[in-house]
């Protein structure tokens with residue numbers, strides 16, 4: 168065990184069903200995100216003044232294992248979100264080595280991280296939910312503040328590395344930013360990268 172591996176956790180939500188992974192799940196939200204999405208529903212996950220619990224994988228495991236019977240009975244486990252969980256790939260790998268193979272581990276990610284992080288996560292995460300926003304670079308940039316070339320490149324490499332079954336790409340309709348026509352274009356681009364599993368949905372926003 169490497170005691171120097173730690174990550175900042177901002178929320179842990181237990182006994183979730185059919186919301187972020189199969190079976191009963193515990194959602195663990197990390198602090199930090201490379202994007203700044205206009206309609207972000209978790210801005211506390213990157214706000215500087217958010218209270219964080221700096222934990223080791225063992226400490227997190229000790230906290231979430233009380234639901235192990237639910238995980239094992241339903242095929243569930245832990246879903247890592249945030250924020251961006253792939254900012255902490257060593258933490259994820261260490262957590263897997265502690266919890267063993269029976270827990271189903273998911274990651275909700277933008278894939279907007281260095282490829283080496285994705286590679287490490289692929290060793291220990293069962294299911295990736297990739298929030299791609301939009302494949303059009305201008306739409307993506309105006310919505311997130313970042314370029315989408317890294318996300319697209321990582322996605323293509325991830326499909327080549329682990330196949331298509333462990334990857335669901337979420338393609339949202341984003342009010343004020345894209346249209347259904349844009350989404351169909353995104354679908355075609357993503358299929359060209361090898362993606363076969365999609366989740367199409369519409370962001371529900373409260374404009375202030």
Ligand code: SF4
Nearest residue numbers: 200202203204207250
């Ligand atoms: S990727 Fe998620 S957490 Fe990060 S800014 Fe966008 S919506 Fe918020």
